[in-house]
Amino acid sequence: MDHNSVTDAERIAKATQTRFGEAISAPPGVPGTNELRRMLEHSSHRQWNTQPIDPALLRLLFACALSAPSKSDLQQADIIHVADRAKIKAIADHIPDMPWINNAPVFLVFCGNNRRIRQIGEWRGKPFVNEHLDHFMNAAVDAGIVLANFIRAAEAAGLGTVPISAVRNHPRETSNVLGLPDAVFPVAGLCVGYPLEAGHITARLPLDVTVHTDRFDESKLRENIDAYDQRRHKLFPLRKQRHPKLYPDVPFYGWSEDKARHYSVPERADFGAFIREKKFSLK
Amino acid sequence: MDHNSVTDAERIAKATQTRFGEAISAPPGVPGTNELRRMLEHSSHRQWNTQPIDPALLRLLFACALSAPSKSDLQQADIIHVADRAKIKAIADHIPDMPWINNAPVFLVFCGNNRRIRQIGEWRGKPFVNEHLDHFMNAAVDAGIVLANFIRAAEAAGLGTVPISAVRNHPRETSNVLGLPDAVFPVAGLCVGYPLEAGHITARLPLDVTVHTDRFDESKLRENIDAYDQRRHKLFPLRKQRHPKLYPDVPFYGWSEDKARHYSVPERADFGAFIREKKFSLK
Numbered sequence: 157m158d159h160n161s162v163t164d165a166e167r168i169a170k171a172t173q174t175r176f177g178e179a180i181s182a183p184p185g186v187p188g189t190n191e192l193r194r195m196l197e198h199s200s201h202r203q204w205n206t207q208p209i210d211p212a213l214l215r216l217l218f219a220c221a222l223s224a225p226s227k228s229d230l231q232q233a234d235i236i237h238v239a240d241r242a243k244i245k246a247i248a249d250h251i252p253d254m255p256w257i258n259n260a261p262v263f264l265v266f267c268g269n270n271r272r273i274r275q276i277g278e279w280r281g282k283p284f285v286n287e288h289l290d291h292f293m294n295a296a297v298d299a300g301i302v303l304a305n306f307i308r309a310a311e312a313a314g315l316g317t318v319p320i321s322a323v324r325n326h327p328r329e330t331s332n333v334l335g336l337p338d339a340v341f342p343v344a345g346l347c348v349g350y351p352l353e354a355g356h357i358t359a360r361l362p363l364d365v366t367v368h369t370d371r372f373d374e375s376k377l378r379e380n381i382d383a384y385d386q387r388r389h390k391l392f393p394l395r396k397q398r399h400p401k402l403y404p405d406v407p408f409y410g411w412s413e414d415k416a417r418h419y420s421v422p423e424r425a426d427f428g429a430f431i432r433e434k435k436f437s438l439k
Numbered sequence: 440m441d442h443n444s445v446t447d448a449e450r451i452a453k454a455t456q457t458r459f460g461e462a463i464s465a466p467p468g469v470p471g472t473n474e475l476r477r478m479l480e481h482s483s484h485r486q487w488n489t490q491p492i493d494p495a496l497l498r499l500l501f502a503c504a505l506s507a508p509s510k511s512d513l514q515q516a517d518i519i520h521v522a523d524r525a526k527i528k529a530i531a532d533h534i535p536d537m538p539w540i541n542n543a544p545v546f547l548v549f550c551g552n553n554r555r556i557r558q559i560g561e562w563r564g565k566p567f568v569n570e571h572l573d574h575f576m577n578a579a580v581d582a583g584i585v586l587a588n589f590i591r592a593a594e595a596a597g598l599g600t601v602p603i604s605a606v607r608n609h610p611r612e613t614s615n616v617l618g619l620p621d622a623v624f625p626v627a628g629l630c631v632g633y634p635l636e637a638g639h640i641t642a643r644l645p646l647d648v649t650v651h652t653d654r655f656d657e658s659k660l661r662e663n664i665d666a667y668d669q670r671r672h673k674l675f676p677l678r679k680q681r682h683p684k685l686y687p688d689v690p691f692y693g694w695s696e697d698k699a700r701h702y703s704v705p706e707r708a709d710f711g712a713f714i715r716e717k718k719f720s721l722k
Contacts, residue, residue: 171506176505180499181499186597188597191595195503195506195591215650216466217475219459219463220478220479223481224587230698230701235650237653277699277702282702286706293626297626300584304587309475319508360514361514366505367517367518370526370617372550374558374620412562413563415559423569438711438721
């Protein structure tokens with residue numbers, strides 16, 4: 157089927173069916189269906205063609221990303237554009253299972269920045285008394301929001317991306333390469349380029365699991381996850397069983413088995429120590 | 440000037456000038472300029488007309504939001520749709536300076552959820568060994584990303600929004616009203632409705648402050664912030680000086696003075712204790 161001949165409405169119904177196992181229609185007359193359709197068809201990309209990204213476009217995408225809402229207008233997210241290939245390599249060398257980092261035409265690191273507000277307090281002669289968990293979380297969430305907006309802007313402009321939270325696997329090394337001072341910390345990297353091929357839609361938990369009305373509800377969670385494992389497996393089976401030295405192969409290997417194995421081994425156990433070194437008490 | 444007669448390119452140049460003090464052009468031939476323009480023109484809304492939101496549209500927006508990337512595909516963000524007006528009031532009563540919460544046609548709370556992965560580990564017979572800061576942050580950031588995507592989807596469909604991080608001012612009360620169990624925590628609320636009037640573009644720090652190449656650079660930060668205070672004041676002066684009992688009125692009251700005063704008084708100092716009660720060690 158030629159994609160251009162299919163209306164946004166039809167593609168929205170198809171994308172929601174694949175993503176959530178539930179065909180959702182855009183009500184008639186709703187504007188912006190082209191954008192909604194693109195969000196629903198979102199996919200990550202790890203291979204790019206050789207077309208370079210116009211620096212003027214990149215600057216526009218930074219502007220789009222940083223137009224996102226910011227907690228109390230504090231503007232605690234920064235973007236590091238890692239243009240120097242040697243610096244990209246220095247970061248990527250610590251993440252050998254993700255060769256797409258080195259191959260990405262553009263590589264960015266989105267950071268939380270609690271530093272500016274501390275400096276501003278000094279310059280304006282005010283004490284800074286908010287060095288605690290909420291403040292740290294605000295900067296991390298601000299960075300996530302700016303990252304999400306960047307991804308939307310990039311996809312609108314025909315680019316593909318993949319976020320790299322693994323820049324936190326070796327946070328001190330990432331921080332040193334980018335010269336991040338106290339109270340500035342990496343949240344995620346992002347590979348950006350023109351995609352080599354169309355992506356595929358990853359199946360997600362049904363909305364009955366992740367959207368609640370009035371009260372958090374997990375009454376049918378286990379059945380829903382079992383059904384999701386099955387639905388997802390039919391669309392896109394996981395071919396490799398994780399941590400084979402720890403766990404015997406199982407006949408049916410679904411998402412929940414994979415994630416349970418994933419988090420049965422410590423990941424970034426020293427990130428808290430790194431953040432404390434960056435002068436956060438996390439009280 | 441009739442907005443409909445102005446091209447996206449012209450509106451992009453104008454919006455970036457207002458937002459960042461720098462007119463940025465979309466390079467010729469870039470697709471998606473309509474969406475990029477809408478991101479650049481983003482504004483918050485706190486007043487809505489009486490038009491109700493079609494429940495079918497809301498479900499589609501949830502689907503768009505939850506199509507966002509998720510750290511390691513763990514899907515640690517949930518949305519609570521607070522439909523019961525009494526529950527909205529119970530939350531809003533703790534935030535008396537934000538009457539728009541009670542008036543919003545739709546009110547949502549975006550939550551971080553580290554609970555499912557713990558349950559999945561139990562059900563699949565695997566230990567859970569990742570109860571530390573990185574894991575907490577992943578769920579918070581996932582929720583921020585889903586929130587950002589929801590805002591983009593809502594604006595595409597003609598709606599206006601304003602995020603409410605103040606649901607964390609009294610996190611235990613918010614959590615109790617929504618029945619949030621251990622390892623599930625509120626990140627931000629969101630008011631949603633059809634806007635009463637056009638919003639205005641908030642000026643942001645120049646990209647020279649928030650976007651860095653290769654290395655974090657704050658060499659001209661102080662001058663840049665002084666200039667930003669002035670530029671912003673000309674566009675949209677702050678009329679009320681914060682904490683007048685603590686600080687004397689100053690002749691020029693800019694963004695940095697306001698933010699320095701804001702964070703000179705403790706805000707959500709007990710959020711860390713709340714999160715620890717929710718069974719996070721934050722190691």
